[in-house]
Amino acid sequence: MADSRPIGVFDSGLGGLTVAKALRSLLPNESIVYFGDTARVPYGNKSSELIKEYSLEIADFLMKHDAKLIVVACNTASALALDELQQHCTIPVIGVINPGAAEAVKTTRNNHIGIIGTVATISSKAYEKAMEDLNAEIQTSSHACPLLVPLAEEGWLEGEVTNSIVNHYLSPLNNNKIDTLILGCTHYPLLKDVIANQVNDETILIDSASAVARAVKKNLLDTNQLNDMDEKGRLTCFVTDIPMRFEDVGQRFLGSPMDHVQTVHDI
Amino acid sequence: MADSRPIGVFDSGLGGLTVAKALRSLLPNESIVYFGDTARVPYGNKSSELIKEYSLEIADFLMKHDAKLIVVACNTASALALDELQQHCTIPVIGVINPGAAEAVKTTRNNHIGIIGTVATISSKAYEKAMEDLNAEIQTSSHACPLLVPLAEEGWLEGEVTNSIVNHYLSPLNNNKIDTLILGCTHYPLLKDVIANQVNDETILIDSASAVARAVKKNLLDTNQLNDMDEKGRLTCFVTDIPMRFEDVGQRFLGSPMDHVQTVHDI
Numbered sequence: 001m002a003d004s005r006p007i008g009v010f011d012s013g014l015g016g017l018t019v020a021k022a023l024r025s026l027l028p029n030e031s032i033v034y035f036g037d038t039a040r041v042p043y044g045n046k047s048s049e050l051i052k053e054y055s056l057e058i059a060d061f062l063m064k065h066d067a068k069l070i071v072v073a074c075n076t077a078s079a080l081a082l083d084e085l086q087q088h089c090t091i092p093v094i095g096v097i098n099p100g101a102a103e104a105v106k107t108t109r110n111n112h113i114g115i116i117g118t119v120a121t122i123s124s125k126a127y128e129k130a131m132e133d134l135n136a137e138i139q140t141s142s143h144a145c146p147l148l149v150p151l152a153e154e155g156w157l158e159g160e161v162t163n164s165i166v167n168h169y170l171s172p173l174n175n176n177k178i179d180t181l182i183l184g185c186t187h188y189p190l191l192k193d194v195i196a197n198q199v200n201d202e203t204i205l206i207d208s209a210s211a212v213a214r215a216v217k218k219n220l221l222d223t224n225q226l227n228d229m230d231e232k233g234r235l236t237c238f239v240t241d242i243p244m245r246f247e248d249v250g251q252r253f254l255g256s257p258m259d260h261v262q263t264v265h266d267i
Numbered sequence: 268m269a270d271s272r273p274i275g276v277f278d279s280g281l282g283g284l285t286v287a288k289a290l291r292s293l294l295p296n297e298s299i300v301y302f303g304d305t306a307r308v309p310y311g312n313k314s315s316e317l318i319k320e321y322s323l324e325i326a327d328f329l330m331k332h333d334a335k336l337i338v339v340a341c342n343t344a345s346a347l348a349l350d351e352l353q354q355h356c357t358i359p360v361i362g363v364i365n366p367g368a369a370e371a372v373k374t375t376r377n378n379h380i381g382i383i384g385t386v387a388t389i390s391s392k393a394y395e396k397a398m399e400d401l402n403a404e405i406q407t408s409s410h411a412c413p414l415l416v417p418l419a420e421e422g423w424l425e426g427e428v429t430n431s432i433v434n435h436y437l438s439p440l441n442n443n444k445i446d447t448l449i450l451g452c453t454h455y456p457l458l459k460d461v462i463a464n465q466v467n468d469e470t471i472l473i474d475s476a477s478a479v480a481r482a483v484k485k486n487l488l489d490t491n492q493l494n495d496m497d498e499k500g501r502l503t504c505f506v507t508d509i510p511m512r513f514e515d516v517g518q519r520f521l522g523s524p525m526d527h528v529q530t531v532h533d534i
Contacts, residue, residue, distance in 0.1 A: 039307070046511070242314050243312045
């Protein structure tokens, strides 16, 4: 079957383009409608009420654009609004927390998993709950890292300052002897090299983007909704603002220039 | 005369509380209505169109709350929306750029002034234009410092990492032999000690907050609108969201606990 409707992907800003990139790599035929809420980014420090309200508005937008499935690429929105989104939407909604948590539980050897993310994601304990449901033996250690998002957006992806900041956040997790670390924010894959240098040698990093892409593929296969046409899918991006340095930042996350970008007022 | 109407103060978030603090110190009898757009903070990377739209909405809100004068405590909004605000409002509107620029021009001895601020403020060249109007001899060197806002909000106000980041941003300005540096963002006064350590010995820092408070006092005196009652003024705060760590961050900027805080939806 050829279900040519697009996959809807949303994030508080442009960080979710790392998920769009993983989807394009695994499912090159699928079209993607990406929604980045750049006027209201970041979500990571906002209240849970506001994050839920924004997430439902965006889901409605993506359904109006005929999405066959919605990927919540934002860890913060996945942590705080996934239940509401799944109740609200008439199409499947996949967040980044459950696929990332499942990958981490499969990966750990000593059952001690670390999680880093925004203040909102870490406070929600969403990763902890997802992992406990999978394996009650899992121990977790988590740390909110508010400076990593601006560091990634600023493009300071290496160097002494970045190393010191990452080291500051990760030291307590290293001391707790984690062997697996979840990068619980779409911005963090950009800092993967620095993070890898600052964790204990045996620690494996879990980047949710590819785990999410696999979860999407499985869902579309199970529901017979894959687009099996030969044509390459199209990526259309909607944003709520064209902020300063938009193109630089977008390209950094997507790994290629952003085309077909439209600005949306009053979603 | 006793004009007991409040002074309206707004900022993209809580950073403008440094201006409220300076106003309360200089004009203790005046009541203040503070509006922090915490749901949409930060403004520093947003487009100028969006910054103008938000600023006008907030000015309408403050006029509805009977403000006798509006202080735009946000450098970014002052840089990009002051003209529109002054045309739109029926009461005086004072931004932070002109008072800060005038103070710097009075202070410099070698006519070479540095400016640090958000990407939007620095790109606007608002400080440069204001100083050129005052003295055509002034030379300027400026640098956008996007990481300083999250550093100040995170409360990393000293230490090795903060020193390295500040040093990275200030080195080019030091090399340009500035003798005066404008702290062109309401968050930066929190980092004043670190900044003072990282500039050349003879460089004087200009913090707009007290210059703005003096400009407000002058305006109220000139228009006979000072509140000369003996009672201490009241500070009422409206915010568009109660974000994570709200009280910590607010107290850091205001220097005392925030009372009388109300949340506003859909301004």
